[in-house]
Amino acid sequence: MTESEKTSDGSPTDQGAGSDAISLVQRGNLKTLEKTLRKQWRLGQNIVLCWSADERGLLVIFVPHYFLGNYCADDAEHIGNEAYIRALISGQRRKTREEMFAVSRRLGVAPTFIKLNTALSEERLVLEAVEQLIRRYGLSYVENRAVLLFDIVEFSLHTPFEQASQLNSLSYSLNSAYNKLLARGIEINFARTTTGDGYYIWNRSLGPQADQDLFYFMLLVVADNAVARAASRGNTVPVIRTAYHVGGHYELYQAEGVNPTVFSYIVGDVTIELARMVELAAAEQILVGDFSACPGDGPLLSETLATPAFVAACNRGLAAVAGTQLSSKQVSSIQCWLSESRDEAGETAPRRFRIVDKHGLNHYAYNLQLKVSLEGAELLLGLDDARLAGIADKGEEAGGATEQIEEQAAAKTPAASAEELFDDLANLLQKRKSRIVED
Template structure:
């Protein structure tokens, strides 16, 4: 019992110290207008590099550690960043130790506070966007109900991945009539997990839509998934509240442009390439193949009382004799910029013989997004 009290006291002290450091940073950052670029422990506290966010984001060809990785830098990296940004470090004197002492904060504790005031860059991450078709035509009560249903189905899909032990910590932000969705964790397996999350979300939503068709019809959705780079930032607060992540960059712009050309019930997948995961690039095709291998583990999954026989996520295209080939589609957004993507479907067969389909068939695309940029034959996926 004595040990429990000691542990509780130590945890409470760390919470108090994090709050104190957070309040200090909130003031030093001018209410969040400046970002923490780097920090390191000093003899009497901390040294940190603060830079106005507007100046930080206008830097040309920044060295990698300005944006990528933790803000806690070793001495060599710290000096390199200081020289690059040409800003004198700020010294913060603290009345508690930084490091391994039980009376102070660990490096991880400090990093958890500093990251709230940082702007990071992620070279590649998959993101998908859900959009409710005709959202503005519905009443405010219906709109609130629809967004709540999207949240419910997303949470179901996330919980399903958790039970399977897959890496998924869902991040999302509303667009007003839908959601951007991403994995807060980064990496190859994490990106594949996001593809699986979108597949399971569409299965849950379509199944619920069929169940609710008479009681409360649910609207059609359109979705877009792609991968790419982006910046990540947080909303500073004088209180040490739960950290909420925001992302913006090439990947969010790309899925937004794709969704703008998508039809009701269509799923578009951007022609993205991740070159950071080994010698062979990870294309949209490879992500789909990897997602389907994971989906094999969800046979017998119960969805509102019915069991899954098989669920498949695939890219569509015309049929050539006995094979289908995935066809690239070129769309031109409102700014005249071309985007290359694929039409996709999610087909699920249930054990009772029923089916749940999401997305449009390739034959449905006539008169819509214009096939172009050269079809690429890859065989059936």
Template structure:
């Protein structure tokens, strides 16, 4: 490996060295590091500055076999006519692990009309590098498709009307609220491996871990960020703290690593239905509002393991169940005693409240269903923190239809 290439990706290599759980008997960490460098150098050369992606791999005797395809070939393939079955097959490949069996690798190569490339490392990956480290390395040069991932979008209201100094101050304030909320969750032993991507006047935030619990954790992460922001707003005497509106949705996405200089970035980016829906939803949200997408996810049931369908309402109900884990967490020098999360709606004759499902239309004339969410955080000795907008205060919220569901 050229010295300049090693230097440019040194932090990258060190991150994978930390990740590697397997060190062969008698081998030093410097030898393991050399193995990671050698593999990364080969992948980097075949990646060709982003021209190609490494779609799949399988171990071989002294290295591995990889499938290299130009990045545009995937979209060319799936948009070709009369390929319905093949499209499903390719999505299965993009959505799964990059490590496949030799037989499966041959099938993928035949479907795409490309050759398998044998990489001679001079060592067996299973012995010198564990499969998870190889898998994570290859994902940096690949493309993945995921389903049912939660993403939160925070948008600073009136951001474009501010001076550049006010804008950077507000973004720093929001970034601090994100970091502060993350630290609070870690204090309660709740792990969020979060990633974020800027929108210019806010952030997309998601959990790199994908599961029902990870999605619920992200929802709680979102309202702790909003709570920290609300506390900061009360203390601010200038435009240093943004007034936020937020959206939360679960859906499909693609995950990739953009080029940064001559190498992929260390952290992934996502784009897809979930981020597109969030961007359209936030257009109609009013200042201070928390808007929820109308999603339906399939996840293994925690007790039976069978497929379990959860809509937005059921998701909120399950999120409420584990909120006791946050009791005792400190916000602005006072402990949380209780948190209530719910979707708003009008009072009903039978008592209680219904849930309103709103139909909104974006600037392109496309419509979608959403819910209005509230979060009430009660503290031991201080006033509660109320996040979101009550149903009877949604006057400026532009909708094209309302359906009231049973609570």
């Protein structure tokens, strides 16, 4: 599945896709709806929050793009508003008439009536198309989704030609990993946005299995990149550092000319965590965030797994990836695990690292190691224990993990002042020292 065929919820990107079962009358309704939404959208000035069917058309709630920021302000007057908005723009946007007017009263915004030629059909394809249109002209929130970040090391130090070659090489590794998984019966409906020197990647599908599939996708991309780098000359194939995390984010379609883009963008807690993790990661390192995720199936579906248990579950499922090809060689097995340390009692446990960002906030991550067996040869990827120890020996000033173990919880510092934010902006032009401490 290519990126242009589906959107964030898996529905068609245009009205023609899968429209054989949609009547001409309903296609006309969809066309009228999109035309009206685009007019009211006003180049991104307004966004849609929800909709409700009416016998003569649709009721929708539009708000100015700045409305939600003011409504969810972090003060006593607006307590609970952000949670309310997140629930409102999560999942299905259709509301009953009673729910629609309850939302209207809560927000203090009157619904907008959109007249259609005929009543909207209750057919599944029609309703899916309406939902997608509402999302395209609005803002969505996803509470839990796995997201990857691939970052090219020292990207700005290469020539423009080398930069283009490296981005193209990484893009090829993404497509190659997709095809390899598809051949094994695993389809990743992935989306991506560029960071300038890498990509955020996420699975448009939602759910525990989608998160695990994206984890397998990450491992194959890392392996494909390593094989390509070994066979390359010069700086045409990038050295990457990788991060995987599960968390919440907003999803939006930015204005592009007079229309919203076909592809979505994401921003939120999960992207912030990934950026902080990768910012201080070493070359070739694979970091996995500290999160809780649902298991893929089984009787414990309602329970959650911490990162170590999630990685162990993914490792057990890697047998499904065996048999794929890397550099014309068959992969006989793939194994992954988190780096471990031994305590005073002789017990081993995954090593959790505390990452202190430029604002003094704490983030937590685990170091992932990977072994790929290829017809008698082995690829060891990620940072092994020896390389982690080497980083630790350099101390915090050189930027690595120390052997200091801390059990204290993450303590957030007050928000940065305007002066501090300007200093941070200036520091973006300089190479900052990293601080990664073993927790």
